[in-house]
Amino acid sequence: MAAKREPMSNVDTAWWRMEDPTNLMMITGVILFPEPLDYQKVKRLLEERLLRFNRFRQRVVESRGPLGGNPYWEVDPHFDWNYHLRQIRLPEPGDEHELKKVVSKYMSKPLDYNRPLWQFHIIRNFKNGSALLGRLHHCIGDGTALVRVLFSLTDPTPDMNDQAHFQEIKQAELEKAEEKKGLLSTLVDPFISAAEKMLHFGETALHEGMEALLNPSRVLDAARYVVNTAESISKLLLSPADPPTLFKGRLGIKKRAAWSRPVALQDVKTIGKTMGGTVNDVLLTAMTGSLRRYLIEKGQNVEGIEIRAAVPVNLRPPEKALELGNKFGLVFLPLPIGEADPVQRLNILHERMNQLKKSPEALLLFGLLQAVAMTPQEIQDLVVSIFAKKVTAVMTNVAGPPKTIYLTGVPIDNIFFWVPQSGRVGMGVSIFSYAGKVTLGVATDVGLVPHPEEIIEGFHQEFEALLSRIPRGERLTGQLTSTGPLHLQDSESTATEWGGQQRCQATTRKGTRCKNPAREGSQYCAVHQPRSTEDG
Structure with missing residues (x-):
C-alpha cells in the first residue's frame, strides 16, 4: 500500500527549490548549556514533543507527473534516530573556537534529502557543559515557526512534567503580539489581513468576477488592489542592483559561522529610548556601522554607499504560532553604510523602517513566492537571480523567552541561530534575544x-559607541560573557579599570573605545574633553 502523501504548499515549494550547493536552505541554531545533556532524555523529549508535528516524520518526494508540479510530503518508512540525533565530542580545549569550526562544517553540509529534513547533534566537551546544534530545512517552516516549535521542547522550570508549559507558550505569543516593542515582528500587524486576502485571492477569482456584475463597486476595489501591486512590482524590479562590495561575489560551498558576546537587552532599550528609536533600530544601526568598519579596514571606499538587506516579516497571526510552513514576506531595507555618525545613522534607519511598515512590499513578495513556485525551474532561477542582485545580506530579528528556560531539566545559557541566504546572497545576520540579553x-x-569574527567585533565597537552617549547612571551594563546567564552590574563598578578611576567614554577616530582614564569629575580623558557648547 502506497504511503499517504500530502502536497507541499507553493511557498514551501519555492524555498525547497532554492536549494543550491553554494547556498543551502537550512536554518542552523545552537543552544548552550552549563551541564552535559543526556542522550536518552533528549531522544525521549524529541519523540514526545517534536514528532507530534507530522512534518518531522515526513520526507520530501518529487512529483513524477508529466507536468511536474509541487513535491509531496510522505512519512519516512525508514525513520532512523541514529541519523536525526547524533553526538560529537569537541577536541581540546573544547572552547568556542572549536565549536565554531563544528558549526561552520555542518552549516556547509546538506541534509539527507531522502530523510525528514532535520538533524540535531549533542556536542560534548564544550567548556564545562554541552551544546545542541540543530539544522532544519526552510521548506519545513520559516524561522518564526521553527523557533516556536523548538520552544515547545522546553519548560519554564526544571520539571519536565510541567504540562502547563504549552498553554504558557500560546499565552506568551498573544502577549508578545500586544507589546509592540519595536522588533521586526511589529511589522506583522498591517499585513495579516492583507496576507489572508492574498492567499484567497486566486481561489475566489471566479466568484468575485460574478459578484462584480451585481456589485460594480467591487470592480473599483479590485482595480485599486491590482494597481497598487503592479506599482510595487515595478518599483522592485526597476530598482538598481546593489553596488559591488566585498560582501558580493561568486559563492562557494564553505560557510563560516560566528556569534557575538551577549549584550544587555536593557542597554539596547535605553539607547533606543534616549535616541528616539526602537530596539531593532539600535541593533541595525550597530550592525550597519560594523559593515562600514569592515569595508574601510579592507580598503574599500564607503562614501555615499548604501546596500540593501532583505528583512523577513512575519505574516502569521499569533493564534497560529505553532503552525508550520512559511508565512512571511520580505522587505528590502537600504543600509546607510556611508553614514559615519551613528546617531544620524539610527535616525535614517528609524525613518526607513517606519516607511516599510506602511509598504505592501512584504505582502507582495509573499505572493510572488507563491506565484514563482508554479513556474518552470528556469523562471524561478531567473526571478531569484534578479532579486539577489538587489540584496547584499539577509537580516532577521527574533524575540525569545524573557526568562531562563530548560531542556530536559537543564537550564539554557544562550541561544543563537543563522538563517539561509537565498539566491546568490553571501551573508546572513540573525539577532536573537533571550533572558535579558541579545x-x-x-x-x-x-x-x-573569511573571518566573520571581524564583523562581530565591529558590532561590539559600534554598540559601545552608542552606549557611550548615554549617561552612565541610565545604563544597566551587562558582563559580556560567551555562556552563562547575564550578570547585571551597577555601571560604576564596570567603569573602574584603573584602580578605581573611570575609563574615558569617548570613541576614537578609528571608531574604537578610548582606553585613557577619565579626568576627575568628568566622563572623558584630557584628549576628549567636550567643548563648553557641547553636551558630553
Whole structure:
C-alpha cells in the first residue's frame, strides 16, 4: 500500500527549490548549556514533543507527473534516530573556537534529502557543559515557526512534567503580539489581513468576477488592489542592483559561522529610548556601522554607499504560532553604510523602517513566492537571480523567552541561530534575544568574508559607541560573557579599570573605545574633553 502523501504548499515549494550547493536552505541554531545533556532524555523529549508535528516524520518526494508540479510530503518508512540525533565530542580545549569550526562544517553540509529534513547533534566537551546544534530545512517552516516549535521542547522550570508549559507558550505569543516593542515582528500587524486576502485571492477569482456584475463597486476595489501591486512590482524590479562590495561575489560551498558576546537587552532599550528609536533600530544601526568598519579596514571606499538587506516579516497571526510552513514576506531595507555618525545613522534607519511598515512590499513578495513556485525551474532561477542582485545580506530579528528556560531539566545559557541566504546572497545576520540579553549571529561565504569574527567585533565597537552617549547612571551594563546567564552590574563598578578611576567614554577616530582614564569629575580623558557648547 502506497504511503499517504500530502502536497507541499507553493511557498514551501519555492524555498525547497532554492536549494543550491553554494547556498543551502537550512536554518542552523545552537543552544548552550552549563551541564552535559543526556542522550536518552533528549531522544525521549524529541519523540514526545517534536514528532507530534507530522512534518518531522515526513520526507520530501518529487512529483513524477508529466507536468511536474509541487513535491509531496510522505512519512519516512525508514525513520532512523541514529541519523536525526547524533553526538560529537569537541577536541581540546573544547572552547568556542572549536565549536565554531563544528558549526561552520555542518552549516556547509546538506541534509539527507531522502530523510525528514532535520538533524540535531549533542556536542560534548564544550567548556564545562554541552551544546545542541540543530539544522532544519526552510521548506519545513520559516524561522518564526521553527523557533516556536523548538520552544515547545522546553519548560519554564526544571520539571519536565510541567504540562502547563504549552498553554504558557500560546499565552506568551498573544502577549508578545500586544507589546509592540519595536522588533521586526511589529511589522506583522498591517499585513495579516492583507496576507489572508492574498492567499484567497486566486481561489475566489471566479466568484468575485460574478459578484462584480451585481456589485460594480467591487470592480473599483479590485482595480485599486491590482494597481497598487503592479506599482510595487515595478518599483522592485526597476530598482538598481546593489553596488559591488566585498560582501558580493561568486559563492562557494564553505560557510563560516560566528556569534557575538551577549549584550544587555536593557542597554539596547535605553539607547533606543534616549535616541528616539526602537530596539531593532539600535541593533541595525550597530550592525550597519560594523559593515562600514569592515569595508574601510579592507580598503574599500564607503562614501555615499548604501546596500540593501532583505528583512523577513512575519505574516502569521499569533493564534497560529505553532503552525508550520512559511508565512512571511520580505522587505528590502537600504543600509546607510556611508553614514559615519551613528546617531544620524539610527535616525535614517528609524525613518526607513517606519516607511516599510506602511509598504505592501512584504505582502507582495509573499505572493510572488507563491506565484514563482508554479513556474518552470528556469523562471524561478531567473526571478531569484534578479532579486539577489538587489540584496547584499539577509537580516532577521527574533524575540525569545524573557526568562531562563530548560531542556530536559537543564537550564539554557544562550541561544543563537543563522538563517539561509537565498539566491546568490553571501551573508546572513540573525539577532536573537533571550533572558535579558541579545546575541548576534553572522554567517558568511568563506570566499567573500573569511573571518566573520571581524564583523562581530565591529558590532561590539559600534554598540559601545552608542552606549557611550548615554549617561552612565541610565545604563544597566551587562558582563559580556560567551555562556552563562547575564550578570547585571551597577555601571560604576564596570567603569573602574584603573584602580578605581573611570575609563574615558569617548570613541576614537578609528571608531574604537578610548582606553585613557577619565579626568576627575568628568566622563572623558584630557584628549576628549567636550567643548563648553557641547553636551558630553
